Amino acid sequence: xxxxxxxxxxxxxxxxxxxxxDGSGIGANYVDAFLKPLNCELEDEVRxxxxxxxxxITVSVGDRKGEAxxxxxxxxxxxxxxxxxxxxxxxxxxxxTCELADGNIRLEY
Numbered sequence: 001x002x003x004x005x006x007x008x009x010x011x012x013x014x015x016x017x018x019x020x021x022d023g024s025g026i027g028a029n030y031v032d033a034f035l036k037p038l039n040c041e042l043e044d045e046v047r048x049x050x051x052x053x054x055x056x057i058t059v060s061v062g063d064r065k066g067e068a069x070x071x072x073x074x075x076x077x078x079x080x081x082x083x084x085x086x087x088x089x090x091x092x093x094x095x096x097t098c099e100l101a102d103g104n105i106r107l108e109y
Contacts, residue, residue: 002043006105009037017079026055026070027079034083038105046109050090057083059090061109066093 012033014020022029031052038050038059049060055070068089075085084100091098096109 002046002109004042004048004107004109006037006040006107008100008103008105009033010103012036025072026076026082028052030079031057031070031083042107042109048107050087057086057090059087059094059096061091061094061096061107064094064096066090066096068093 012030015022015027015030015033017027017030020029035050035052035057038048040048042048042061046062047060049058051058052070057068057070059066066089068086070082070086072082075082087098087100091107094109096107099106
């Protein structure tokens, strides 16, 4: 099992709905800004890709994929909590774990 620490995008916070409302209810602009640094190459040339399309987040860790829906009713109204829950579920499906703490994203795969 490999581990990778990725810095959160500090500029993502300016896209939070309380700063720039986007009308999506899930903070779509914040989610997009947050996911941007998660598109990178990990050790051992394993590719990490994360994207949002509508309410669905898709993650790829190498050749393993996972998906999750951004669920406002279950995990909201805090868009950060909605995103955390979706990332946990998506990375779990891809056989990885994702922890968000102290401005970093800790990934085990």
